[in-house]
Amino acid sequence: MTLASETERKTVVRILCAAVFLIFFQAYMVGPLVPTLSVALHVSPQVSALLVPAYVLPYGLSTLVYGIIADRWGRQRVMMSLIAFMPLVIAFTTLAQTAFELTVWRVLAGVCTGGIAPMSLALIGDLYPYRQRGRPLGSMFGAIAGGMAFGSTVAALLQPIIGWRGAFLIVAALSLGVLFWILPHRRLLSTGEAERLAQPTSIMAGYRSLLSTPLGRRAFMYIFLNGVFHSGVFTYLGLYFDRADHLTEPQIGLALLGYGVPGLVLGPAIGHAADRWGRRWIITTGLLLAAGVTALLGFRMPVWVAALVITMLSLGFDMTHPLLAGIITNLDPARRGQAMGLNAFVLFTGFGLGSLVFAVALRGGFTVAFLSFAIVLGIAGFMAPTLFRRDKLLRL
Numbered sequence: 001m002t003l004a005s006e007t008e009r010k011t012v013v014r015i016l017c018a019a020v021f022l023i024f025f026q027a028y029m030v031g032p033l034v035p036t037l038s039v040a041l042h043v044s045p046q047v048s049a050l051l052v053p054a055y056v057l058p059y060g061l062s063t064l065v066y067g068i069i070a071d072r073w074g075r076q077r078v079m080m081s082l083i084a085f086m087p088l089v090i091a092f093t094t095l096a097q098t099a100f101e102l103t104v105w106r107v108l109a110g111v112c113t114g115g116i117a118p119m120s121l122a123l124i125g126d127l128y129p130y131r132q133r134g135r136p137l138g139s140m141f142g143a144i145a146g147g148m149a150f151g152s153t154v155a156a157l158l159q160p161i162i163g164w165r166g167a168f169l170i171v172a173a174l175s176l177g178v179l180f181w182i183l184p185h186r187r188l189l190s191t192g193e194a195e196r197l198a199q200p201t202s203i204m205a206g207y208r209s210l211l212s213t214p215l216g217r218r219a220f221m222y223i224f225l226n227g228v229f230h231s232g233v234f235t236y237l238g239l240y241f242d243r244a245d246h247l248t249e250p251q252i253g254l255a256l257l258g259y260g261v262p263g264l265v266l267g268p269a270i271g272h273a274a275d276r277w278g279r280r281w282i283i284t285t286g287l288l289l290a291a292g293v294t295a296l297l298g299f300r301m302p303v304w305v306a307a308l309v310i311t312m313l314s315l316g317f318d319m320t321h322p323l324l325a326g327i328i329t330n331l332d333p334a335r336r337g338q339a340m341g342l343n344a345f346v347l348f349t350g351f352g353l354g355s356l357v358f359a360v361a362l363r364g365g366f367t368v369a370f371l372s373f374a375i376v377l378g379i380a381g382f383m384a385p386t387l388f389r390r391d392k393l394l395r396l
Contacts, residue, residue, distance in 0.1 A: 008188060009127050013136045015182045016120040017143035019083060022178065023113045024147030026090060026171045027055055029155030030106075033164050040164065041099045054103045058110030060348030063341040066115025068203055070122070076190035079119050083179050085112040091172035094165040117144070118340035123189060125329030125336045133326050134271030141322035142267025145314060149260025156253035206338045209331075216331050218387050219324050220346050222283075222380065226324070227350020229377050230317050232358030233294055233370070234259065237310065240366055245303050255303060258311030263318040270318055271326075279323045280388050286319025287381030295374035298367040321347070 030037075030051050037051065038044060070078045089109045096102035117140075124136045158167050182189075210216050234256075241247045241255055274282050293312040301309070328343045329336055361369035 008185065009136075012127070012182075012185050012188050013124065013139060015178060015185065016116075016123070017139055018181070019086070019175070019178045020117045020120060020140060021143040021147040022171055022175050023086075023116060024144050025151035025154075026109070026168065027059070028148045028151035029167060029171075030055065033155055033159060033167075036159055036164055037099075037102070041096075041102065043099045051103060051106050054106040055110040056348060056351065058107050059114040060345050060351075062111050062114030063118050063344035063348070066119060066341060068206070068338050068341065070115070070119055074190055075119055075123065076186055078115060079123075079189050080182075080186055082112055082116050083175075083182060086116070087172045087175035087179065089113075090168055090175060093168045094172075114344070115341075118344040121325055121329060121343070122336035122340040125333070125340075127188070131275055133329065134273070134275035134323070135268045136271070137322050137326045137329075138263075138267035138269070138271025138274075138318075140267075141318060141325070142263040142265070145260040145263025145267070145318060147260070149257055149264075149314075153253035153257045156250045203338075206332070206335045207342065209335065210328075210339050210342060213331070215327065215388075219327050219331075220342070222287075222384070223321060223324050223328075223343060224346045224350045225377070225380055226287075226317065226321050227347045228354040228357060229290065229294075229350075229373055230313075231351035231354030232361075233297075233313065233354075233373055235355040236358055236362065236366075236369075240297070241303070241306070244300070244366075247303070255307045256310060258307050259314040261311055262315035263322075266315070267318055267322065271322060274323050274326070279327065280385060283320050283323050283388070284381055284384040286316045286323075287377055287384055289319065290316025291374045291378035291381055294370050294377070298370035298374070 066078055066082070086109075089105060089112045093102065093105040093109065096105055121137065121140060124133060124140065128136055155164075155167055158170075162170075211220065237256055237259075238252045241252045247255060270282070290313055293309045293316065296309050297306065325340070325343055328339050331339055358369055358373065361372045364372075
């Protein structure tokens with residue numbers, strides 16, 4: 001196992017946070033660009049909107065593969081390959097001349113970036129003991145939240161100035177910078193007790209191990225539910241502002257900016273609080289907070305109030321998923337890569353289904369949809385203290 005000083009560990013976490021931020025930045029900047037891309041590529045908005053699942057679905061599926069490969073053949077080799085390919089596939093995206101070509105590049109981008117975030121989370125599980133894991137995990141999920149928020153906002157603001165190709169080029173250049181930044185520290189990517197390079201493991205046995213305990217099953221169940229809830233609500237907030245307040249795309253982007261701010265600013269503090277006081281009640285509070293503010297969205301309010309409510313909605317996610325992911329890192333230390341791959345797959349499956357479920361609920365209007373989602377998550381929040389009361393990892 002490679003020994004690392006505290007300074008080296010913090011440096012690696014910062015680098016990986018930068019990589020993950022850029023991954024989610026470029027993933028979420030496509031949504032606001034759908035109208036522009038439909039005009040530029042001479043297709044309908046419905047066709048250009050397919051660029052979102054074209055990235056998300058390969059991303060989610062690939063997470064199941066990379067974790068297993070990393071546990072067997074070495075995380076350093078896999079992560080460095082993905083970080084090297086990331087700027088290339090994003091840069092080549094700008095060469096697309098048709099919707100089909102752009103879709104192909106988005107699929108490849110999903111495949112080439114899918115393993116970085118889950119393996120980064122697994123690496124934190126190796127670098128830090130469980131009682132110290134909350135702060136770095138909070139930083140990582142803060143980077144994810146920040147990438148989501150700034151991607152959806154900055155893309156809408158930059159498009160009139162540099163165009164959609166310019167936005168992708170900027171992300172590619174920054175991704176190249178991450179590659180050069182991590183090169184001197186790449187030895188730390190191979191650290192940890194999770195690597196078993198000479199001992200192939202059974203994939204199905206690994207999944208059975210991860211899901212064999214009540215803690216594992218409940219944690220993955222809540223991760224899935226969280227994904228469905230937050231994706232469903234967030235996906236339609238742009239339409240909500242369009243119909244309720246007739247905002248322009250840049251105005252909608254600014255209204256949604258608060259969604260990533262709590263995680264970006266408070267992520268490490270939330271993680272530290274979990275390390276100090278336990279995870280059980282913080283997770284419960286996050287679930288109930290998200291349910292409560294979503295219920296408020298069902299009622300008419302000024303735009304600035306809705307923007308604050310959306311910020312609190314983000315805080316609810318930041319108080320739940322990072323802590324649940326921290327538990328996942330300790331379910332089976334010998335299979336951390338596979339565990340975090342399954343974690344990402346479950347979350348992104350929830351993300352994909354969330355927008356579909358919300359679309360069905362939306363047939364009754366935004367009030368019905370918001371209140372329905374709030375009631376379901378509220379019930380899950382009230383059940384959480386009972387479901388998790390005997391789980392030791394939630395109290396560590």
